[in-house]
Amino acid sequence: MTLDEAWEVLIQNQFKRTRNREIILEFLIAKDRYVTAMEVRNHMAADNPGVSFDTIYRNLSTFSELGILEETELNGERQFRMQCDHGVHHHHFICTDCGKTKNIPHCPMETLAVNLPGYEVEGHKFEVYGKCPVCVHP
Template sequence: MTSQSPVRRTRQQLAIREALAGRSDFVAAQQLHASMVSGGHKVGLATVYRALQSFDEAGEVDSIVTEAGETLYRACETPRHHHHLVCRECGRTEEIDGPEVEAWTARVAADHGFSEVEHTAEIFGRCLDCAA
């Protein structure tokens, strides 16, 4: 892996990152924007979208795609590759390691002659509190 120089962030991007870090759940860009505006920040929705996409590309946030196809974001707690177990009712999220997923991915890729594969695996269900 090559070393990259740190990305310089604008004042608005830093405010967006701070707003995201203040949450423990995954959030859509529109939700984050609305909470920032109601908190007195002057930031456009397009700026929030661009910042979140930039953070995601830089590996600075976790992102998941819901069953409905919407991308949700949250501040990344673990810099290493990991997966998420997400409650579809309350949004509670657990970061999980998935050695079985990693082994399966490598095996399937090799079986089909693929290399340099990337993947995401998100598991959606109901947490114990919501199931009670």
């Protein structure tokens, strides 16, 4: 998702364009990986040392609820990244060292659904964790 697309979603949902939201979105676009709320806070603290962790976390949660961000849990902590391939069903390999992701276009639910006769699947999440080639061979 681009910055313009993110703002379009926010404005459609009655959210104002604020400097904090702008900084958060620009940071996430630049990182192109999963990041923690603390990483966002540390980035923002350079220009705005009084920025509230609650404000950052609330914005990240809102962005996630609106589909602007993807969210996962790594090492017991919520992490966020810009929505990628918006509208195209996919899954991710996530590097546990650097947080970079690689799209997995094949959905394992096609294979697993055979084992669920009579069940109605309402949603699923499939993520593969490990180390990317850069982190395996630094």
